Amino acid sequence: MPAAGWVKMTEKERALAQRWYDEGKSPSTIAELLDRDTSTLTRLLCKQEAAKKQGRPSALTKAQVDYLERKLDQMIVKADGQKMITVEALQKATKTKAGTQTILKALHERDIYFRKLREKPVLTPADVKARKAFASTYRHKSRAWWLQHVHAFIDGKYFQVYLTGAERARAAKHSTFGAYRRPGKGLCAGYVKPKKGGLKHYTGVKGVLLQVGIGGGKVVTVHEVTGRWSGQAAVTFYEALGRGLAKAWPGKRRYTILEDNDPTGYKSAKGT
Incomplete structure (x- = not known):
């Protein structure tokens, strides 16, 4: 049992002891320099005994x-x-x-913490099988091949519109991740931003849904969807896309396009 007030040797003390021992000092001299027991230095330097683990044993192996x-x-x-x-x-x-x-x-200790579940489209077994088949077929195609053989990659994106400086400032705050601050200043002006998904905020004008086709390294068509996205809206977009493809590749009668898995629009009865 160690005496009251005993403190385990630090790594710095061990390094010093080893250096002095290598320089020719005896364990007793080193013990005196470090204010340690001679037997401790003898075990460390002469017998080369490993330091015993201190404290309670781990509850889990x-x-x-x-x-x-x-x-x-x-x-x-x-x-x-x-x-x-x-x-x-x-x-x-x-x-x-x-x-x-x-x-x-x-x-x-293994960096396993309780974290919020991430959200993404849930794939069915059929989706997984189809994606694997697609990847196996096209994974080795070159960039030049995609530019030459796929005439349009199409997808849609909803854009919120901000007409005033105040609304643009509010939108910019959402993209700011954080700031360096002292504890207690977290709710002060400049250190807060509007909560995303909180109270609904009307910017003064409706947002814009754009359907875009890109092919051959350039924009083939940009189409604004008026109203809700649906099978009929997909038909209208395909008509606009067809005009863009005809202009980009004059004289061609068939085109290859790559689109997302969209049952509401592209894959609906009207869309197909």
């Missing part, structure tokens, strides 16, 4: 944490976003005797 991480991943994948997997549920499923805070600490 590496193998146990590996199992917790693996089980957590399995539970989350099985839940498929339909319910939240808690640390308590993980503890119960793995029959771990360690407490939830100990489990959390072990997960945090």
